[in-house]
Amino acid sequence: MNDPRAIAQRLLGAIDWQTEVSGYCRCPGEAQHTHPNRKQDCRVHLDGAPTIFCFHSSCLAAVAEANRRLRRELGASPWVMTLPGGRILRSGDVLQKDGTVLSKAAIMAGSGALRTSTSRQQAERLMLESIRVLAERFRPELFEIFHWPYQQILAESPLQVSERDADDQFRTWLRLWPAHCHVWIGDVYSTGQPKHRTHFRPVSDWYQIGPVMGNYTCGSAFKPGSFRRSNDNLNGERFMVVESDTLGKDEVGAIFAYLRRRLHYRLHCIIDTAGKSLHGWFEAPPDAIWEGRLKAGLEVLGCDPKVFTHSQPVRVPGAWRNGKLQRIVWLEQ
Ligand SMILES: [Zn+2]
Structure with missing residues (x-):
């Protein structure tokens, strides 16, 4: 079985893991940065829709290209990870802040009136859930980096x-x-x-x-x-x-x-x-x-x-x- 962390490290170099599936990495577009680099500028997330996110904006094209590669390589071989306590995280699942696993199937199925939806809507739901956890994880850095009293x-x-x-x-x-x-x-x-x-x-x-x-x-x-x-x-x-x-x-x-x-x-x-x-x-x-x-x-x-x-x-x-x-x-x- 593939280890998604090994795949990410092969693409991005060393990753300083903060959770089982998210950590700081060197920005793939660091050469284009126009402001000083900080260690916590760039993160990679392997759960949900796998995403590299950098707080700089001059590197957007390089980060977008790296995101395509990351998603292609992780998407090519579905993975399963056993987390402490026996929790199982599969590719596409989202690891929530409290440690519970939200399965990809549950996210895409939606709830209530949303149950009948197109595959495009389902994919967007996974994207939204990925954005939520991503924002939760980078929240402390955002308030520090963009501090504007x-x-x-x-x-x-x-x-x-x-x-x-x-x-x-x-x-x-x-x-x-x-x-x-x-x-x-x-x-x-x-x-x-x-x-x-x-x-x-x-x-x-x-x-x-x-x-x-x-x-x-x-x-x-x-x-x-x-x-x-x-x-x-x-x-x-x-x-x-x-x-x-x-x-x-x-x-x-x-x-x-x-x-x-x-x-x-x-x-x-x-x-x-x-x-x-x-x-x-x-x-x-x-x-x-x-x-x-x-x-x-x-x-x-x-x-x-x-x-x-x-x-x-x-x-x-x-x-x-x-x-x-x-x-x-x-x-x-
Ligand atoms: Zn960057």
Whole structure:
């Protein structure tokens, strides 16, 4: 029987194993790195969909090629590994954080309404499960490598906007939207009845009105004439607003920096909600597949899954909350 660890070491060189199936390795694209190397930059995972992952982004092509080779070689010969305690791990199974084995068959079969699905959907489920364990394993390094505390976010903003007054904050933020968009601004319950149409207006209207119609907006624009903040009424233009209920202002920046620098999602602004957290306004993922993968990873990293409900209300800059201004602290236009 093949030992998958031996196959991985043949391809990648020495591996410093952290679990039975995951460890640090030398990045196959290390020669292309443009930032200093750290020992914990690159990891290989043999369970689920076998994956090499590096925190640098200049090596993406070399890592992608190495991933194809790793999957081809491991896929060519199914393997079985006996773990301490007699647990059996087969190729494609996922070794969870608590040590239990989630079988490939169970992942691909799904549950409940998902039981009838195409082979493509089944393969994607395995990919999502692999992303979840991968994110769980690299979480500590991510928060260390991409550490971006609040004061540094303020200091590094390409445009210094945090001290602007409420009206200026609001109009600065409005300029992020394409001119044709209809944007909702209100309080959480300013939605659902025809009288709420007044909260759904073109950007130019809001520009005149100012930040006086409520503390919330939405990362998505709506069809003209909408009065309900529902997914059916979206016009297709949107931002992905990343937030967390559990990560503080000095922690959540690491997620923003990771999305921006490593995954190359464009960051438009960061908003201080005048509460415990910051919201990062990013360009939306290109399609449903990438969105699903991003969701799987971000949830494990501590982000709020509501981010992916497109009609979710979020704090609007320029409005006051208990005497404190909801404001933009980082902006690139
Ligand atoms: Zn690399």
